[in-house]
Structure formats: C-alpha cells, structure tokens
Amino acid sequence: MTTPFPTMDDLLLTVRDFLNDIRGELSPERRYQAQVAAFLLDVARREKLSTPPAEAIADLTAFRDAIRAGKFDAEEAVLAEKLLMLSAAEVEIVRPDLLAANPPAGVLS
C-alpha cells in the first residue's frame, strides 16, 4: 500500500498552522479556542507517531485491583519510579516543552 499523499501528519500540521495563522483575526474568546484547537492537533500528531513505553501496564483492571488490595505496598518506591516514567511518556506527547524544562532526573536532597 502506498503512503497517502499528503500524509495524516501533514494534514494535521497544515490545519494547525492555519489555526495559528488566523488567531490574530479572531475575537479574544475565539482566539483562545483556536489556540487550544491547535494544541490538540499537536497532541494528536505526537500521539500518532508515538510508541507505547516499555513500562506500559498491560492489564489496567488487574493493576487497579492489586494496588487497591495492597499487593504493591511492599514495593511502593519501585512502583513510584515506574509510574513516574509512564507519566513522563504521556507528558512527552501532551507537553514536551514542559518535560524538557522539568525532566524526571535527580532527587531532591
């Protein structure tokens, strides 16, 4: 199968750029909404290109039941590190700029 032309990423990028271009012509309320719309298109683009992190939890229902039953209590610190990395992977999609400014490195002394 050939790659559609233009690609989905290109379509999303084009609409996002259009929204950014017209923002200056809009009322304050619509300008804000156009900014949010462009942001959501960026999220969709990054999500489409992303791959699930290696730490991803396969069975969420089983995870929920286990954590509520206290089965992870003894390994709380290890689980916290894993969940930090999973959260970071989501932030990488939603707001990579925030992750770059505030990476999960180093522990406060």
Place this chain on the structure above:
Amino acid sequence: MSDARLEAAITRRFGAIARIENFEVATLGGSSRTILFDLVDGATRRRLVSRQESYQAADSPFLSVDHQYRAMRTAFELGLPVPEPVFEYDTADDMGQGFVTAFVAGDTMPKRIQAEVEKSGQTESLVRNFGTLLAKLHTLPPREFDFLAQRPDSVDALNAQRDRYDRYGQIRPAIEFGLRWLERRRPALSGAPILLHGDYRLGNFMIKDGAVAGLLDWECAHLGDPVEDIGWLFLRSWRFGRNNLEVAGLTHRKTFIDAYVAAGGAEPDPDSILWWQAFGFVRWAILNLMQADGHVRGERRGLVFAACGRNTALVEYDLMMLLTGRAA
C-alpha cells in the same frame, strides 16, 4: 449588545428606571457564562458581574449555585474581600442558576500578575497578603458555614475523590497509586473542621496594586483541615512555569507560612503539607478527568474540556515527581 432576560431581572429588582449599559461577555469557554455590565439606577452607576452556570452534572464536585452564593455572602458579611453578592437569580428570571455580584477591578491572569509584582517589588508583600488573608478565612466561625457540613469533601475529602474518580470509569495508574499512598498515610485532623476556600490559588485572586482586592470562585468551599488549602496553594500547577518558587511562582513557602501564623493561623506541619499537596494533585487530576468525562459523554462538548483530559497527564507527572522526592 445586551440581554433581554438580564434586563428584566434587573428591572424586577431595581425598578423600571434601572437600565443596563456597557454589556460585555467575559467567559472563555468554561462551564459558566460571565457577563459584566453597568447597572444605571437614576444618577447611580455600578459595575456588576452576572455569573450563570451553563452546566451542572448531578454528581458535580462543585457547590450548588445556592450554596456558593450563601458562602460568598456569609464571608463578605464577616469581612472577607469577596465581591459583594447582590442577588441570586430565581425561576422568574429564566436565567438558569446564577447570581450577580459587585465588580472588583484588578487582574486575575497569573503570568501577568507574576511579572507585575516582580517589576514593582511587591512579590513578598503579596505572598504575605495571601497568608494573612487565608488565616482570616480559616478563623471565621465554622458554625456560620454549617450548611457546607454535608458536602462529601467536608465529610471525608479523600473518599470524596475516590468516589468521583470511580464514577468516571478511567483507570489511571498514577491516580490509583496516589490514592493508595494517601490512604496509607492519612494525617490526624489538626483540629475541628473549619471553612476552606477549596481553590485558594493564583488565578482566583483579583489583584490590584500588588494586593488581593477580591477572593473569587467559591464553588469548592467546604469544611476541613486548614492545611488542605495550604497544600493546594503550594501545588506546582499554580506556579505557572516558575517551578522553584512554591507559592504561586512568586516566592518560597516560609514567607507565606510566617504571615499565616502571625495572622492567627496554626503552624502547618511539613508532613501534613506534603500529604495535602499529594492530595491536591490527585484531586486536580480527577477534576481534569471530570471535565473530559463530560466531553466524552456528550453532556458538554468543547475544546477546553477535551484538552482537560490530556492535562491529566501533566498533573500525574507532578504528583509522581513529588512522591519520588524529585520536586517539592
């Protein structure tokens, strides 16, 4: 541009001579409609604000409009800088649920406030103002706010979050972890439940000349532990990019706590602050899920509500940074 029903509501209360001028819609896509207008009554002109709830889910975590209005009126009468409540809409107004308050001039935009007070050298004094004001709020007689005692957040704040979270049908590992972490470390209540604002943060302060001119948005008011409001204020979410400055991205917590204690607030225990910060992140993440849930279920679709769903990840990240000791 005006609003015929608003004009009728004004005429019913202030007489046929009263009229509306300088009508301005101020809402930016939230769940309420906010209108600014001048009430002209003879030779008197007064700027007022109308707020109408455009949506309220049966399981909403927010106060009913009636209770919001009552909490604001009581706080105003007890001397807090709250926009003066003027009247509440009733069924004859056909305006839905809502109320009208006095307009308070100033700025609520966080980044603009941060820049302004830094430029004018008022950063420390504004944060001391936050501390003094919160101590005043926390020392209001709780019996005057008994009508809030049955709110789920007043009865058991943590259980209220879990109940809401379970209703949205999402399984978020970081929220599950946060809820478990909190349950295993519940602090003892530091005294009898007192009035909490519930959303005490930059964005809900009307700032004028480097000081709080009005404390806004009472929809989360309830009774509880005073440290809940303090932990919420310290969340990274309200630092607006200045992550190393714990109080609203303006300065460190000592300035706030010193002013809070000097004004009669009880000295908060650091472990208790940590617990309530973690609670605050869990609560804020669940509130974001709630906004997305309304969008996905079609009850209230919109760009901002869709974005809130994805915002959950940012809050969870801050929670896990806190709980792994990487951030304060």
